[in-house]
Amino acid sequence: MNTEHLSEAEVEEALLGFASDDRTQHAKTCAACRGKIDDFKETMALFNEASMGWSQAKSNSLSRDLAGHRTPFRVSMTFVWSSASAAVLIIAGIVGLGMHQHEQTLTAATASGRQVSSGDANEIASDNAMLQEIDAAINTSEPSPAEVYRTTSANTSHTGSVRN
Protein backbone atom coordinates (compact mmCIF):
# COMPACT_ATOMS: atom_id res chain seq x y z
CA MET A 1 0.00 0.00 0.00
CA ASN A 2 1.22 3.47 -0.85
CA THR A 3 1.84 5.20 2.47
CA GLU A 4 2.36 8.67 1.04
CA HIS A 5 -0.26 11.21 2.02
CA LEU A 6 -2.85 12.07 -0.55
CA SER A 7 -2.15 15.10 -2.67
CA GLU A 8 -4.89 17.73 -2.96
CA ALA A 9 -5.80 16.31 -6.35
CA GLU A 10 -6.05 12.84 -4.83
CA VAL A 11 -8.22 14.13 -2.01
CA GLU A 12 -10.52 15.54 -4.67
CA GLU A 13 -10.45 12.23 -6.52
CA ALA A 14 -11.42 10.51 -3.30
CA LEU A 15 -14.25 12.97 -2.68
CA LEU A 16 -15.57 12.43 -6.20
CA GLY A 17 -15.28 8.68 -5.83
CA PHE A 18 -12.67 8.35 -8.55
CA ALA A 19 -9.68 7.44 -6.36
CA SER A 20 -7.88 4.19 -6.94
CA ASP A 21 -8.32 1.36 -4.44
CA ASP A 22 -4.80 1.91 -3.16
CA ARG A 23 -5.43 5.59 -2.41
CA THR A 24 -8.85 4.87 -0.96
CA GLN A 25 -7.30 2.34 1.37
CA HIS A 26 -4.70 4.85 2.50
CA ALA A 27 -7.38 7.44 3.22
CA LYS A 28 -9.13 4.95 5.47
CA THR A 29 -6.03 4.34 7.59
CA CYS A 30 -4.42 7.80 7.56
CA ALA A 31 -6.00 10.18 10.03
CA ALA A 32 -4.55 13.28 8.35
CA CYS A 33 -5.86 12.36 4.90
CA ARG A 34 -9.14 11.11 6.27
CA GLY A 35 -9.47 14.38 8.18
CA LYS A 36 -9.28 16.39 4.97
CA ILE A 37 -11.95 14.28 3.36
CA ASP A 38 -14.18 14.24 6.42
CA ASP A 39 -13.84 17.98 6.88
CA PHE A 40 -15.25 18.66 3.44
CA LYS A 41 -17.92 16.00 3.85
CA GLU A 42 -18.96 17.50 7.17
CA THR A 43 -19.34 20.96 5.65
CA MET A 44 -21.36 19.50 2.79
CA ALA A 45 -23.53 17.56 5.23
CA LEU A 46 -24.27 20.74 7.17
CA PHE A 47 -25.10 22.56 3.96
CA ASN A 48 -27.32 19.71 2.73
CA GLU A 49 -29.11 19.45 6.03
CA ALA A 50 -29.78 23.18 6.19
CA SER A 51 -30.70 23.54 2.54
CA MET A 52 -33.06 20.57 2.68
CA GLY A 53 -34.64 21.93 5.85
CA TRP A 54 -35.13 25.28 4.16
CA SER A 55 -36.46 23.66 1.00
CA GLN A 56 -38.81 21.41 2.92
CA ALA A 57 -40.19 24.36 4.86
CA LYS A 58 -40.56 26.35 1.69
CA SER A 59 -42.21 23.42 -0.03
CA ASN A 60 -44.68 22.97 2.80
CA SER A 61 -45.72 26.59 2.54
CA LEU A 62 -45.99 26.14 -1.22
CA SER A 63 -48.15 23.08 -0.68
CA ARG A 64 -50.56 25.21 1.27
CA ASP A 65 -50.48 27.80 -1.51
CA LEU A 66 -50.94 25.10 -4.12
CA ALA A 67 -53.81 23.63 -2.15
CA GLY A 68 -55.30 27.10 -2.09
CA HIS A 69 -54.94 27.33 -5.85
CA ARG A 70 -56.12 23.86 -6.57
CA THR A 71 -59.07 23.65 -4.25
CA PRO A 72 -61.09 26.11 -6.33
CA PHE A 73 -61.51 23.36 -8.92
CA ARG A 74 -62.52 20.86 -6.33
CA VAL A 75 -64.56 23.44 -4.51
CA SER A 76 -65.99 24.62 -7.78
CA MET A 77 -67.94 21.39 -8.08
CA THR A 78 -69.12 21.88 -4.55
CA PHE A 79 -69.69 25.50 -5.35
CA VAL A 80 -71.79 24.56 -8.38
CA TRP A 81 -73.92 22.21 -6.35
CA SER A 82 -74.20 24.73 -3.55
CA SER A 83 -75.11 27.46 -6.00
CA ALA A 84 -77.68 25.25 -7.69
CA SER A 85 -79.21 24.33 -4.34
CA ALA A 86 -79.19 27.94 -3.25
CA ALA A 87 -80.79 28.98 -6.53
CA VAL A 88 -83.54 26.40 -6.13
CA LEU A 89 -84.16 27.56 -2.59
CA ILE A 90 -84.20 31.19 -3.65
CA ILE A 91 -86.60 30.49 -6.51
CA ALA A 92 -88.81 28.43 -4.23
CA GLY A 93 -88.70 31.24 -1.71
CA ILE A 94 -89.56 33.86 -4.29
CA VAL A 95 -92.44 31.77 -5.66
CA GLY A 96 -93.69 31.08 -2.16
CA LEU A 97 -93.38 34.71 -1.20
CA GLY A 98 -95.13 35.76 -4.40
CA MET A 99 -98.01 33.40 -3.73
CA HIS A 100 -98.19 34.59 -0.18
CA GLN A 101 -98.23 38.21 -1.30
CA HIS A 102 -100.86 37.38 -3.93
CA GLU A 103 -103.02 35.83 -1.27
CA GLN A 104 -102.49 38.85 0.91
CA THR A 105 -103.44 41.11 -1.98
CA LEU A 106 -106.59 39.11 -2.63
CA THR A 107 -107.47 39.19 1.02
CA ALA A 108 -106.86 42.91 1.14
CA ALA A 109 -108.91 43.44 -1.99
CA THR A 110 -111.77 41.42 -0.59
CA ALA A 111 -111.59 43.27 2.64
CA SER A 112 -111.48 46.60 0.88
CA GLY A 113 -114.38 45.45 -1.29
CA ARG A 114 -116.37 44.73 1.81
CA GLN A 115 -115.47 48.11 3.21
CA VAL A 116 -116.60 49.82 -0.02
CA SER A 117 -119.93 48.03 -0.08
CA SER A 118 -120.64 48.77 3.52
CA GLY A 119 -119.12 52.22 3.74
CA ASP A 120 -120.46 53.76 0.55
CA ALA A 121 -123.83 52.02 0.35
CA ASN A 122 -125.69 55.20 0.98
CA GLU A 123 -123.77 57.07 -1.65
CA ILE A 124 -124.40 54.33 -4.22
CA ALA A 125 -128.08 54.31 -3.35
CA SER A 126 -128.29 58.06 -3.78
CA ASP A 127 -126.45 57.83 -7.09
CA ASN A 128 -128.88 55.21 -8.31
CA ALA A 129 -131.79 57.33 -7.25
CA MET A 130 -130.36 60.32 -9.09
CA LEU A 131 -129.82 58.25 -12.24
CA GLN A 132 -133.42 57.03 -12.12
CA GLU A 133 -134.65 60.58 -11.79
CA ILE A 134 -132.61 61.61 -14.80
CA ASP A 135 -133.99 58.68 -16.82
CA ALA A 136 -137.50 59.57 -15.88
CA ALA A 137 -137.03 63.22 -16.76
CA ILE A 138 -135.58 62.39 -20.15
CA ASN A 139 -138.37 59.96 -20.99
CA THR A 140 -141.20 62.32 -20.15
CA SER A 141 -140.13 65.89 -20.89
CA GLU A 142 -138.71 65.86 -24.39
CA PRO A 143 -139.42 63.60 -27.31
CA SER A 144 -136.54 61.61 -28.58
CA PRO A 145 -134.89 63.03 -31.74
CA ALA A 146 -135.49 59.64 -33.31
CA GLU A 147 -139.22 59.96 -32.63
CA VAL A 148 -139.83 61.75 -35.94
CA TYR A 149 -138.24 58.88 -37.80
CA ARG A 150 -140.19 56.22 -36.01
CA THR A 151 -142.72 55.80 -38.83
CA THR A 152 -140.00 55.87 -41.47
CA SER A 153 -137.94 53.40 -39.68
CA ALA A 154 -140.96 51.14 -39.29
CA ASN A 155 -141.64 51.36 -43.04
CA THR A 156 -138.02 50.72 -43.86
CA SER A 157 -138.13 47.78 -41.63
CA HIS A 158 -141.31 46.59 -43.31
CA THR A 159 -139.93 47.22 -46.79
CA GLY A 160 -136.83 45.39 -45.81
CA SER A 161 -138.89 42.48 -44.67
CA VAL A 162 -140.83 42.53 -47.98
CA ARG A 163 -137.66 42.59 -49.91
CA ASN A 164 -136.47 39.64 -48.01
Added chain:
Amino acid sequence: MKAGPDAGVRGRTISELDDIDELVKTYRPRLLRFVTFSLGDPDMAETIVQDTLLKAHNARANFRGESSVNTFLTSIALNLIRDQQRTQKFRFWKQFRATALDVTDVASFVATDKSSAEAQLIAKEKVQRLYTVIETLSINQRTVFVMKFTDEMDVQQISEATGMPVNTVKTHLHRALKAVRRQLGASQ
Protein backbone atom coordinates in the same frame (compact mmCIF):
# COMPACT_ATOMS: atom_id res chain seq x y z
CA MET B 1 -28.65 8.60 -6.87
CA LYS B 2 -27.94 6.53 -3.83
CA ALA B 3 -31.25 6.35 -2.13
CA GLY B 4 -34.60 7.95 -1.89
CA PRO B 5 -37.31 8.07 -4.45
CA ASP B 6 -35.34 6.82 -7.44
CA ALA B 7 -34.89 3.20 -6.68
CA GLY B 8 -38.14 2.29 -8.37
CA VAL B 9 -38.65 -0.03 -11.27
CA ARG B 10 -40.40 1.14 -14.42
CA GLY B 11 -43.91 0.30 -13.22
CA ARG B 12 -43.48 2.21 -10.02
CA THR B 13 -41.92 5.24 -11.64
CA ILE B 14 -44.69 5.51 -14.18
CA SER B 15 -47.28 5.45 -11.44
CA GLU B 16 -45.30 8.13 -9.62
CA LEU B 17 -45.60 10.37 -12.66
CA ASP B 18 -49.30 9.60 -12.95
CA ASP B 19 -50.08 10.85 -9.50
CA ILE B 20 -49.33 14.56 -9.49
CA ASP B 21 -49.93 14.89 -5.76
CA GLU B 22 -47.48 12.13 -4.99
CA LEU B 23 -45.01 13.56 -7.49
CA VAL B 24 -45.14 16.95 -5.81
CA LYS B 25 -44.93 15.49 -2.34
CA THR B 26 -41.97 13.25 -3.10
CA TYR B 27 -39.84 15.36 -5.40
CA ARG B 28 -40.58 19.02 -4.88
CA PRO B 29 -38.33 19.67 -1.84
CA ARG B 30 -35.30 18.11 -3.52
CA LEU B 31 -36.08 19.76 -6.83
CA LEU B 32 -36.66 23.13 -5.21
CA ARG B 33 -33.31 22.91 -3.49
CA PHE B 34 -31.54 21.98 -6.69
CA VAL B 35 -33.13 24.77 -8.75
CA THR B 36 -32.74 27.36 -6.00
CA PHE B 37 -29.05 26.67 -5.54
CA SER B 38 -28.47 26.47 -9.27
CA LEU B 39 -30.20 29.79 -9.91
CA GLY B 40 -29.72 31.61 -6.62
CA ASP B 41 -33.22 32.95 -6.99
CA PRO B 42 -35.83 31.26 -4.78
CA ASP B 43 -38.83 33.00 -6.35
CA MET B 44 -37.91 31.97 -9.86
CA ALA B 45 -36.99 28.53 -8.55
CA GLU B 46 -40.53 28.06 -7.26
CA THR B 47 -41.96 28.82 -10.68
CA ILE B 48 -39.51 26.54 -12.43
CA VAL B 49 -40.19 23.69 -10.02
CA GLN B 50 -43.94 24.02 -10.54
CA ASP B 51 -43.44 24.04 -14.30
CA THR B 52 -41.08 21.08 -14.09
CA LEU B 53 -43.53 18.93 -12.16
CA LEU B 54 -46.37 19.88 -14.45
CA LYS B 55 -44.33 19.18 -17.58
CA ALA B 56 -43.21 15.83 -16.19
CA HIS B 57 -46.78 14.88 -15.37
CA ASN B 58 -48.01 15.94 -18.81
CA ALA B 59 -45.15 14.16 -20.57
CA ARG B 60 -45.47 10.97 -18.55
CA ALA B 61 -46.56 9.05 -21.65
CA ASN B 62 -43.16 9.78 -23.17
CA PHE B 63 -41.24 8.63 -20.11
CA ARG B 64 -39.76 5.25 -20.98
CA GLY B 65 -38.30 4.50 -17.58
CA GLU B 66 -34.75 4.36 -18.90
CA SER B 67 -33.63 6.87 -16.32
CA SER B 68 -34.91 7.49 -12.82
CA VAL B 69 -37.76 9.91 -12.20
CA ASN B 70 -35.29 12.11 -10.38
CA THR B 71 -33.02 12.31 -13.41
CA PHE B 72 -36.03 12.91 -15.65
CA LEU B 73 -37.22 15.77 -13.45
CA THR B 74 -33.75 17.26 -13.11
CA SER B 75 -33.36 17.20 -16.86
CA ILE B 76 -36.64 19.09 -17.36
CA ALA B 77 -35.71 21.56 -14.63
CA LEU B 78 -32.33 22.19 -16.23
CA ASN B 79 -33.91 22.96 -19.58
CA LEU B 80 -36.26 25.41 -17.92
CA ILE B 81 -33.37 27.01 -16.04
CA ARG B 82 -31.47 27.44 -19.31
CA ASP B 83 -34.52 28.91 -21.01
CA GLN B 84 -34.94 31.30 -18.13
CA GLN B 85 -31.33 32.37 -18.17
CA ARG B 86 -31.58 33.25 -21.83
CA THR B 87 -34.36 35.74 -21.25
CA GLN B 88 -33.70 39.41 -20.95
CA LYS B 89 -35.90 39.58 -17.91
CA PHE B 90 -33.70 37.15 -16.03
CA ARG B 91 -30.57 39.14 -16.83
CA PHE B 92 -32.27 42.30 -15.67
CA TRP B 93 -33.31 40.90 -12.31
CA LYS B 94 -30.01 39.13 -11.91
CA GLN B 95 -28.32 42.51 -11.98
CA PHE B 96 -30.40 43.80 -9.11
CA ARG B 97 -30.55 40.53 -7.21
CA ALA B 98 -34.00 41.56 -6.13
CA THR B 99 -34.98 38.08 -5.10
CA ALA B 100 -31.60 36.74 -4.07
CA LEU B 101 -31.58 33.82 -1.69
CA ASP B 102 -31.19 34.82 1.93
CA VAL B 103 -28.41 32.50 2.98
CA THR B 104 -28.82 33.34 6.67
CA ASP B 105 -32.36 32.06 6.33
CA VAL B 106 -31.02 28.81 4.91
CA ALA B 107 -28.34 28.56 7.60
CA SER B 108 -30.99 28.92 10.26
CA PHE B 109 -32.14 25.42 9.35
CA VAL B 110 -28.94 23.90 10.70
CA ALA B 111 -29.98 21.34 13.31
CA THR B 112 -30.18 22.77 16.79
CA ASP B 113 -28.76 19.68 18.46
CA LYS B 114 -25.21 21.00 18.30
CA SER B 115 -23.27 20.64 21.51
CA SER B 116 -23.08 24.35 22.17
CA ALA B 117 -24.18 27.72 20.92
CA GLU B 118 -20.67 28.23 19.60
CA ALA B 119 -20.81 24.96 17.63
CA GLN B 120 -24.16 26.04 16.28
CA LEU B 121 -22.74 29.37 15.20
CA ILE B 122 -19.74 27.74 13.53
CA ALA B 123 -22.03 25.33 11.68
CA LYS B 124 -24.15 28.22 10.41
CA GLU B 125 -21.08 30.11 9.29
CA LYS B 126 -19.84 27.07 7.40
CA VAL B 127 -23.16 26.80 5.58
CA GLN B 128 -23.12 30.48 4.69
CA ARG B 129 -19.54 30.33 3.57
CA LEU B 130 -20.12 27.28 1.38
CA TYR B 131 -23.12 28.89 -0.26
CA THR B 132 -21.12 32.04 -0.96
CA VAL B 133 -18.42 29.94 -2.58
CA ILE B 134 -20.89 27.90 -4.64
CA GLU B 135 -22.33 31.14 -5.96
CA THR B 136 -18.97 32.07 -7.46
CA LEU B 137 -18.89 28.96 -9.67
CA SER B 138 -19.90 29.05 -13.31
CA ILE B 139 -23.40 27.82 -14.02
CA ASN B 140 -22.19 24.46 -15.35
CA GLN B 141 -19.82 23.91 -12.46
CA ARG B 142 -22.46 24.94 -9.95
CA THR B 143 -25.05 22.65 -11.52
CA VAL B 144 -22.89 19.55 -11.53
CA PHE B 145 -21.53 20.35 -8.07
CA VAL B 146 -25.02 20.59 -6.58
CA MET B 147 -26.08 17.44 -8.39
CA LYS B 148 -23.09 15.50 -7.12
CA PHE B 149 -22.70 16.72 -3.56
CA THR B 150 -26.19 17.85 -2.65
CA ASP B 151 -28.44 15.58 -4.68
CA GLU B 152 -25.92 12.74 -4.51
CA MET B 153 -26.32 11.86 -8.17
CA ASP B 154 -23.58 9.83 -9.80
CA VAL B 155 -21.68 10.97 -12.85
CA GLN B 156 -23.78 8.90 -15.23
CA GLN B 157 -27.01 10.39 -13.90
CA ILE B 158 -25.59 13.89 -14.12
CA SER B 159 -24.58 13.19 -17.68
CA GLU B 160 -28.10 12.02 -18.53
CA ALA B 161 -29.74 14.96 -16.85
CA THR B 162 -27.49 17.62 -18.31
CA GLY B 163 -26.92 16.05 -21.69
CA MET B 164 -23.20 16.50 -21.19
CA PRO B 165 -20.74 13.70 -21.97
CA VAL B 166 -19.49 11.88 -18.88
CA ASN B 167 -15.97 13.25 -19.31
CA THR B 168 -17.29 16.80 -19.51
CA VAL B 169 -19.20 16.23 -16.29
CA LYS B 170 -16.03 14.93 -14.64
CA THR B 171 -14.07 17.94 -15.79
CA HIS B 172 -16.67 20.37 -14.42
CA LEU B 173 -16.79 18.44 -11.16
CA HIS B 174 -13.02 18.52 -10.75
CA ARG B 175 -12.85 22.23 -11.41
CA ALA B 176 -15.80 23.00 -9.17
CA LEU B 177 -14.51 20.93 -6.28
CA LYS B 178 -11.04 22.38 -6.57
CA ALA B 179 -12.42 25.92 -6.53
CA VAL B 180 -14.69 25.23 -3.59
CA ARG B 181 -12.03 23.55 -1.48
CA ARG B 182 -9.52 26.27 -2.28
CA GLN B 183 -11.91 29.03 -1.29
CA LEU B 184 -13.12 27.22 1.80
CA GLY B 185 -9.52 26.59 2.80
CA ALA B 186 -8.63 30.21 2.25
CA SER B 187 -11.49 31.34 4.44
CA GLN B 188 -10.75 28.93 7.30
